[in-house]
Amino acid sequence: MNVLLEAAFGRHDTCLLRDSSCRCFVQASSPLAHNHRWKIPLLARQPFRGGTANRSRLPLLHLEAQQRRARTVPRAQIEGLDEPIADYGVLTQKMQDLAAEVQGQLEGTSIYLVGMMGSGKSTVGRLVASALKYPFLDSDTLIEQLAGCTIADIFREEGEESFRELESQVLQELMPFKAVVVSTGGGAVVKRQNWGYMQHGVVVWLTGSPELLSRRALRDGTASRPLLSQNNGETPQAADEYTAAVARMKNILSERHHAYAMADLQIPLETSPSDPGDVGAAPAVVAYRLLKAMSDRLKRDATEREAAKDFEIKQSGELPESMRIMPSREESSSIERSE
Template structure:
């Protein structure tokens, strides 16, 4: 599914880009200078913000753990942030403006990961669910309740169609966006990343966020971490994950969100997942570049066996020549 094309390093059949005032402004404009000043100021604050986010998430995960957690040191956070920032530059350069779409189940962290990834790459972040709510003036839960899932899926496809020509974006899609073939066609211009987690991690995260806004969980899951509520949520998530696994697997890159530490039941932090995304993209980009270079070096070692017009005998035009076949 991942192809190398002249239009970009990790693109399929790329659609012609269209400029959008929300994303692009002339370099000599006041808007551009304002953006540049804000970005410069934001870069100075970036490391501190990433440190705070990572530490707070680790503490929350440790507090929720049933066993003694591993110590998260400042040095470990510093090292992770350094590795993330070292990868961000080359990956942004290699993407050449290609957008990145995040797909995955509810609880996979598409929004938190997407926002941090967008900050690291200097890309705008867009959430398809938020755009749908802005378009319909309703919450996702109300759309499902009042208009039905089919109507929601149509809105989702409409939003993805509007986003298709936009470049240099990080887009978080809805958990069920992958079930539509039309949606996959609309994401062909971008790099699609699947944030993959096991059912236990997804259940823990979803319940921590609250299930009231998750219409596909049904009325049996009310957001509790104990007893039947947890079991019902886990069962529903596991069923959806099983049904969609082959669709998610069509993504260009699969990135695990589960933690390498068994005590962290909420999975890896957003910073850790962003590092995994950047690392995976870096590897893909390098492989795509190598493939392009190898194609440039293509040559024919021998012409033997190839027909050559220089050696073809001219037809016999004499009156006595045999006619026909």
């Protein structure tokens, strides 16, 4: 039997877990998420009587083993880090420092995550939002709230076109929001009008291979992803689920690639060096890569803007009559003074 525990996170990698009756307190490593929920066995539900002695006797290792997606972070996965990463605590600290920098550079600009089904827009989006202290919004969830039913129901009962209209409506309504992280639906990039709604934000493409995305999607089951459960003749009906999913992903990706490529930033999902059975780098690593790429890009843009201001107009020959050189601000004020 499992018991659901709420997690209240401390600053770095530790958090306190408690059950609804506050009878169990333990410390555990945090994978950078807030309000995370673990299912842990009833075994760990020991009464807390105060004092560190009791706390340290709780089955922490067992608890970590139950934690979904718990991972160690090999150094090679994290670009731009010049020292080995021992644990999530170090990565969390690096991310907080980077996020504080990016937050200042962004000046309230929103972030829109785009990418195929299963690319981790919601998972990574939550981490990035939490690091930047931005609210997180998931357009698929908002569509479901608006429609009062699931995305699969909308596809089945009203068809893809109705879904796309709702998707555009939601993105339009999100447009005025500043300083938010938005996870968009996988197909949002296809409609030109949606780019208009996202134009004031930084658009980030989470990009992974069809194989990696299929592995993830199949782990979740395809029921909630109607486009993936269709077979549009890419593979014979008898093809196994993985082969069919990869073929479908490839097809969708080839139709959308040019649209995703319009994003301001591209963040690879693969581990490095790549692992053939890969489900990708851990969410915290992808979130770190995203913040790093964003920080680099914003710095580069700022430098380019400064450089663009540093120019000199050189007059050679006579200007056509229709053109004249305006006096500078200093010159015009001295002309005014002398008049």
